[in-house]
Amino acid sequence: xxxxxxxxxxxxxxxxxxxxxxxxxxxxxxxxxxxxxxxxxxxxxxxxxxxxxxxxxxxxxxxxxxxxxxxxxxxxxxxxxxxxxxxxxxxxxxxxxxxxxxxxxxxxxxxxxxxxxxxxxxxxxxxxxxxxxxxxxxxxxxxxxxxxxxxxxxxxxxxxxxxxxxxxxxxxxxxxxxxxxxxxxxxxxxxxxxxxxxxxxxxxxxxxxxxxxxxxxxxxxxxxxxxxxxxxxxxxxxxxxxxxxxxxxxxxxxxxxxxxxxxxxxxxxxxxxxxxxxxxxxxxxxxxx
Amino acid sequence: xxxxxxxxxxxxxxxxxxxxxxxxxxxxxxxxxxxxxxxxxxxxxxxxxxxxxxxxxxxxxxxxxxxxxxxxxxxxxxxxxxxxxxxxxxxxxxxxxxxxxxxxxxxxxxxxxxxxxxxxxxxxxxxxxxxxxxxxxxxxxxxxxxxxxxxxxxxxxxxxxxxxxxxxxxxxxxxxxxxxxxxxxxxxxxxxxxxxxxxxxxxxxxxxxxxxxxxxxxxx
Numbered sequence: 001x002x003x004x005x006x007x008x009x010x011x012x013x014x015x016x017x018x019x020x021x022x023x024x025x026x027x028x029x030x031x032x033x034x035x036x037x038x039x040x041x042x043x044x045x046x047x048x049x050x051x052x053x054x055x056x057x058x059x060x061x062x063x064x065x066x067x068x069x070x071x072x073x074x075x076x077x078x079x080x081x082x083x084x085x086x087x088x089x090x091x092x093x094x095x096x097x098x099x100x101x102x103x104x105x106x107x108x109x110x111x112x113x114x115x116x117x118x119x120x121x122x123x124x125x126x127x128x129x130x131x132x133x134x135x136x137x138x139x140x141x142x143x144x145x146x147x148x149x150x151x152x153x154x155x156x157x158x159x160x161x162x163x164x165x166x167x168x169x170x171x172x173x174x175x176x177x178x179x180x181x182x183x184x185x186x187x188x189x190x191x192x193x194x195x196x197x198x199x200x201x202x203x204x205x206x207x208x209x210x211x212x213x214x215x216x217x218x219x220x221x222x223x224x225x226x227x228x229x230x231x232x233x234x235x236x237x238x239x240x241x242x243x244x245x246x247x248x249x250x251x252x253x254x255x256x257x258x259x260x261x262x263x264x265x266x267x268x269x270x271x272x273x274x275x276x277x278x279x280x281x282x283x284x285x286x287x288x289x
Numbered sequence: 290x291x292x293x294x295x296x297x298x299x300x301x302x303x304x305x306x307x308x309x310x311x312x313x314x315x316x317x318x319x320x321x322x323x324x325x326x327x328x329x330x331x332x333x334x335x336x337x338x339x340x341x342x343x344x345x346x347x348x349x350x351x352x353x354x355x356x357x358x359x360x361x362x363x364x365x366x367x368x369x370x371x372x373x374x375x376x377x378x379x380x381x382x383x384x385x386x387x388x389x390x391x392x393x394x395x396x397x398x399x400x401x402x403x404x405x406x407x408x409x410x411x412x413x414x415x416x417x418x419x420x421x422x423x424x425x426x427x428x429x430x431x432x433x434x435x436x437x438x439x440x441x442x443x444x445x446x447x448x449x450x451x452x453x454x455x456x457x458x459x460x461x462x463x464x465x466x467x468x469x470x471x472x473x474x475x476x477x478x479x480x481x482x483x484x485x486x487x488x489x490x491x492x493x494x495x496x497x498x499x500x501x502x503x504x505x506x507x508x509x
Contacts, residue, residue, distance in 0.1 A: 183319070185344065
């Protein structure tokens with residue numbers, strides 16, 4: 001029984017990162033109507049950026065966020081300007097096809113780049129406090145993963161506040177709902193797209209840092225994280241960032257339970273099952289409109 | 290075709306489906322770039338101005354079907370209406386004016402617009418446009434799909450908005466109502482103006498009466 005409870009605790013902790021990974025994908029998809037299939041690769045890059053910040057600059061892994069987050073926002077600006085900005089206002093069919101091609105191409109390039117820079121080996125960041133564990137009611141909670149979870153929650157909460165209270169946050173939501181009506185209120189929708197994409201990339205970078213600290217990165221984790229994020233987006237629906245976070249936790253717990261019941265290899269299967277079931281039963285997701 | 294709206298005027302644009310009324314409004318608002326011709330606003334060619342900057346110039350449009358942001362509240366719509374720098378500078382005064390015009394926008398400010406009736410949503414759409422502090426307000430079919438009682442109060446509101454000095458360009462299928470409200474009107478048929486003049490004259494014009502106000506063609 002306590003072994004199961006232990007699995008659930010770990011499931012909740014990784015679930016927070018699923019939620020954070022999904023928030024960026026959800027924001028970009030909701031606003032630009034573009035599915036960025038390279039989202040997982042952006043997470044991977046964020047992880048390696050943290051790895052470098054620790055290995056080369058001697059930074060604290062969590063402290064590396066102050067460097068990695070601005071860098072990933074800038075990367076987002078660059079990627080939007082160089083690639084995604086061209087398809088966002090194309091007609092629906094062209095946009096869907098071209099954005100998928102761009103996304104897959106970008107994923108391949110980033111994967112190859114990562115192999116070249118950091119080799120194909122799996123890496124994780126080792127910290128002096130990495131082995132620390134808090135014991136609550138007989139359950140052990142790894143400090144690093146707990147901290148990652150808390151940061152993920154804080155970032156999602158902050159994002160939600162930005163979207164509801166910041167002038168451009170409201171503009172981003174308006175653009176997501178109806179870009180022509182947004183244009184008629186005087187919103188520069190191209191800037192709203194750029195902001196949303198940069199924020200999505202920033203969220204991916206943040207998630208990457210947290211993944212590399214509590215877990216591990218290798219050049220090939222991108223697709224796995226894109227899939228997890230996509231499952232959570234489908235599960236939670238668009239429009240609510242807190243809902244996305246909860247969706248991530250649900251996926252984490254579901255994975256933990258299925259791994260406990262059927263063994264580790266089935267961990268991935270349950271996510272895909274959820275994906276199919278939710279698509280059939282509730283296509284707008286649990287919290288979507 | 291040539292069409293003009295002077296300061297402080299209410300001009301109606303009437304005509305059947307597919308006459309090009311909505312296309313014309315969309316071109317002025319910058320949603321559709323005109324293929325030829327010029328759209329001049331105080332000596333400036335609007336075709337060269339980005340759509341989001343046209344609002345800043347003092348033109349606002351209430352699009353057909355209201356086009357609200359379904360998941361957002363009434364107040365958020367009014368906030369977004371005052372998005373441009375020029376509108377933000379006078380935001381409190383605009384808000385007061387809009388609330389005086391449609392008090393329910395204040396009462397229901399925390400309501401998500403999805404929960405409102407069609408007529409109430411139209412008032413949100415007009416309120417959103419007014420928050421940009423326009424000098425010309427363009428409306429595309431504001432009475433479409435709205436209960437007759439609310440149509441009357443919307444038209445009354447338009448007259449009031451106009452008395453405050455805002456010019457109004459109104460596209461309307463309800464020809465009788467549009468001509469009663471407007472000072473001048475243009476009749477559009479397949480992209481061309483076939484009649485124009487003071488509304489009173491058009492109301493009694495034989496062709497207009499037969500085409501738009503006859504028993505078969507009347508739309509309420």
